[in-house]
Amino acid sequence: MNKKNPEVVMVTGASAGVGRATALAFAKRGAHLGLIARGLPGLESLRKEIEALGARAVVLQCDVADPEQVEASAKKLEETFGPINVWVNNAMTTIFAPFKKIEPAEYKRATEVTYLGAVYGTMAAVKRMLSRDSGTIVQVGSALAYRSIPLQSPYCGAKHAILGFTASLRSELLHDGSNVHITMVHLPAMNTPQFEWCRTRLPRHPQPVPPIFEPEVAAEAIYWAAHHRRREVRVGASTVKAIIGNKVMPSTLDHYLGNIGYEAQQTHDPVLPDRPDNLFEPVDTDYGTHGSFGAKSANFSLQTWSTLHRGTLAAAAAGAAVLAWATVGRKKKARHKR
Numbered sequence: 001m002n003k004k005n006p007e008v009v010m011v012t013g014a015s016a017g018v019g020r021a022t023a024l025a026f027a028k029r030g031a032h033l034g035l036i037a038r039g040l041p042g043l044e045s046l047r048k049e050i051e052a053l054g055a056r057a058v059v060l061q062c063d064v065a066d067p068e069q070v071e072a073s074a075k076k077l078e079e080t081f082g083p084i085n086v087w088v089n090n091a092m093t094t095i096f097a098p099f100k101k102i103e104p105a106e107y108k109r110a111t112e113v114t115y116l117g118a119v120y121g122t123m124a125a126v127k128r129m130l131s132r133d134s135g136t137i138v139q140v141g142s143a144l145a146y147r148s149i150p151l152q153s154p155y156c157g158a159k160h161a162i163l164g165f166t167a168s169l170r171s172e173l174l175h176d177g178s179n180v181h182i183t184m185v186h187l188p189a190m191n192t193p194q195f196e197w198c199r200t201r202l203p204r205h206p207q208p209v210p211p212i213f214e215p216e217v218a219a220e221a222i223y224w225a226a227h228h229r230r231r232e233v234r235v236g237a238s239t240v241k242a243i244i245g246n247k248v249m250p251s252t253l254d255h256y257l258g259n260i261g262y263e264a265q266q267t268h269d270p271v272l273p274d275r276p277d278n279l280f281e282p283v284d285t286d287y288g289t290h291g292s293f294g295a296k297s298a299n300f301s302l303q304t305w306s307t308l309h310r311g312t313l314a315a316a317a318a319g320a321a322v323l324a325w326a327t328v329g330r331k332k333k334a335r336h337k338r
């Protein structure tokens with residue numbers, strides 16, 4: 001990144017979890033950031049973390065379900081730091097519950113935030129990027145954009161919808177010969193605050209389905225995706241397995257998840273009766289980057305590392321092949337001389 005001309009990056013859902021880790025990943029490399037979320041405590045403490053790294057950030061308190069607020073945030077970011085180079089659509093909320101226990105207003109709200117929030121973010125970004133014929137939009141996806149699981153129907157529906165509209169827009173950009181790039185990063189289970197503050201009707205505390213990764217693993221993949229022209233990036237072997245498994249045996253997976261999906265998504269602890277949730281209003285506390293599953297979470301994914309270092313691995317493999325070929329050649333020559 002050019003230090004004189006820092007990258008300008010918008011991250012939605014920046015105050016916690018994957019969004020917060022992503023904002024920090026860009027900040028470490030000197031980017032200027034726009035931080036979208038609703039809760040001020042999380043946004044302000046993130047701004048301080050970013051400034052401690054020597055980068056700059058503007059707090060943009062905004063509900064992504066409102067297109068006017070999203071547009072105003074984009075305008076403010078450009079007035080503060082200049083043209084937006086990268087826009088990361090990451091904000092989400094959901095209700096952990098069987099479909100039959102979810103109210104229409106709750107379904108609507110989760111969809112407006114998680115799906116339409118990404119649509120409105122993309123609109124604000126595309127509008128600006130098209131006029132400059134440059135820029136990258138990163139949609140934060142999930143294994144669940146391909147393979148739905150029980151107890152998460154609003155979320156799975158929204159993630160499938162983001163996948164769908166993104167593919168449509170990508171074809172339009174290609175049709176127009178645009179240099180604007182849109183990509184999607186599909187994540188496995190991550191140790192983030194969503195399991196503490198998303199609305200739930202489950203009897204026991206919700207949990208991500210193992211294997212679980214720390215949000216920094218996702219953040220590095222998102223940073224990488226913003227700087228390479230890949231259609232999509234799949235993070236974690238479990239994501240790859242879910243996507244391929246669903247292609248090959250969707251019905252078997254329906255039954256399998258029906259059997260194990262309820263248990264796998266709950267800890268043994270009861271849900272606290274006064275648990276706050278962030279569906280309609282933000283929670284008034286800074287939840288930080290990580291959730292409560294640190295002891296079970298990995299900091300590294302070999303599959304992701306190989307995906308992000310594909311070029312280096314290919315060069316190393318080519319080097320090894322040349323070396324092996326040269327060694328065989330030398331041995332043959334030596335035999336010939338004898």
Ligand SMILES: NC(=O)c1ccc[n+]([C@@H]2O[C@H](COP(=O)([O-])OP(=O)(O)OC[C@H]3O[C@@H](n4cnc5c(N)ncnc54)[C@H](OP(=O)(O)O)[C@@H]3O)[C@@H](O)[C@H]2O)c1
Pocket residue numbers: 012013014015016017018019036037038039040042062063064065089090091092093113140141142143187188189190191192193194195208278281282283
């Ligand atoms: N955690 C996982 O297991 C997992 C797995 C696969 C994919 N992902 C993806 O990773 C991304 C981040 O998830 P996460 O687990 O990090 O979630 P999280 O910890 O719950 O954080 C969600 C962020 O979105 C913000 N947000 C919620 N409602 C909003 C609204 N109406 N307007 C603006 N911002 C809003 C929250 O802040 P406020 O509430 O203060 O607004 C927070 O900053 C999502 O796209 C998710 O699909 C996560």
